[in-house]
Amino acid sequence: MNLTRDEIIEAVNGALINEMELDPADLAPEKTFFDDLGLDSLDMVDLMIGLQRKFGVSLRDNEEIKKVRTLGDVYDFFEKNQAMLTAQAEAAKKSAGQAAGK
Amino acid sequence: MNGLKRVVITGCGIYSALGATPGELFDSIAAGKSAIVRGNEEDEFLPTAPAPRAPERFRALPRTLRRAMAPSACFTAMAGLAALQDSGFTQDDLQTLEAGCAVGSTMGSVSALRDGYSLVISGQSDRLSPMHFFKSASHTTAFNLARTLGLTGAIYSPCSACASGLQSLGLGAALIAAGQTTVMFCGGADETGSEVSGSFALMYAHAPVEDDPARSSRPFSADRKGLVCGEGAAVFCLEEYDHALRRGAKIYGEIVGYASNSGGNGLSQSDAPAIARCMAETCASAGISPSDIDYVSAHATSTLQGDAAEAAAIREVFGPNVPVSSLKGHLGHTLGASGPLEMAVVFEMARHGILLPTRNLDAIDPDCAGIDHVTAPREKRIRTFFKNSFAFGGINASLICRINA
Secondary structure, eight states, X not given: XXXXXXXXXXXXXXXXXXXXXXXXXXOOTTOBTTXXXXXXXXXXXXXXXXXXXXHTOOOTTOTTGGGOOBHHHHHHHHXXXXXXXXXXXXXXXXXXXXXXXX | OTTSOOEEEEEEEEEBTXXXXXXXXXXXXXXXXXXXXXXXXXXXXXXXXXXXXXXXXXXXXXXXXXXXXOHHHHHHHHHHHHHHHHHTOOHHHHHHHTOEEEEEOSSSOHHHHHHHHHHHHTTOGGGOOTHHHHHHSTTHHHHHHHHHHTOOSOEEOOOOGGGHHHHHHHHHXXXXXXXXXSEEEEEEEEOOOHXXXXXXXXXXXXXXXXXXXXXXXXXXXTTOOOBOBBOEEEEEEEXXXXXXXXXXXXOOEEEEEEEEEEOSXXXXXXXXXXXXXXXXXXHHHHTOOGGGOOEEEOOOOSOHHHHHHHHHHHHHHHTTSSEEEOSHHXXXXXXXXXXXXXXXXXXHHHHHTEEOOOTTOSSBOGGGOSSEEOOSOEEOOOSEEEEEEEETTTEEEEEEXXXXX
């Protein structure tokens, strides 16, 4: 994962438009997921699973992602943490490969 | 159902391969159409009878509802919305009445189950959507209908394979008759999938595809080779009779009799004596004689053993003079949907005064003879009809409906 902020925005918004059927015109950074965009906690889990797949990272045990409230929070999260998330994913892949080789 | 409250049907909605409304479905069947086509790549050796599944078909359902629905629940919700509209109730009415529902299917959703297990088995369970449970649960058709209609009463989901729909109607009627509730939305739904059709094929109960796929299902026919799986849904609004009268509701008919039983040791084999006993008990529950029945809508799926057993039971209970037909040659076997979906067509038959025939019944099997097979459209006034549904596991269910209570 080595994306510009615009690429992150495009990926996140794409998931919201395609999976959550949101209107692109509503996708402003200050919009909150629950009150403004009408999503709920199950939608958020679905969204994160989709983004995990898209970005090739694991968010399951990440405490920071659980704190996001606005769309901008999600853009910021991935922009700020992509190096760490990528490193985690590669380490996990390496560990799985070593385990399989034993 | 003497001594109990009377139960009438005041709304009907369907989702089917051959029409979006009961009227369209009747017209398709009356025109001799068949839903049965060659299977897809996965099941190319089997015929199938699919209902429309394109996503735009279900856009009437808000995403917040649809996200928890696989096709079987979408079919149910669409049929339920049509039944609600037909009933004349508003969703506010239903909440005031604490209306409930009873809707069943064979196994929830085979497609959702497959999607989920494919991820789990390939070690990708972290990619499972939280919606997977809601799409694949055995009661997905029922609770998704309740959410769609805003039902606040009891939610039941009889899961008895091909008898699920008729058992749901029987359950709803019993609850209303007992005074436990006033309105119940009841029906059945199912979707095709190779887990089901393949299982039938392994038991030599599924038809192979014919050069003309529309001839693949031939109930009661001497050369029948098995059933063809179909899909769809039907939902009825069941209502306490006096309540329906007070609000001036349109009444399709009254459920006057219902029974369900088993042979005691059934797995896949039909049990003619148990079926006959179920049908006789249904007549007894209605307090009517078999000679009062104007038409039997048979379960007859086009299997060798099942059709012969049902014909033998009909012969024993009704004799040779009550008209009988099966709609499985047109629709395939829509499994949990079949009982209610075929009943929706019978109400149209009654409205038109025409009995529709069993499709592809050119030569009646001697094992299925001795009953009055309807082999061509026949003018007939239907005042009281009889519906059968049977299921793997030795389950039999029968229902009697009197038209225009």
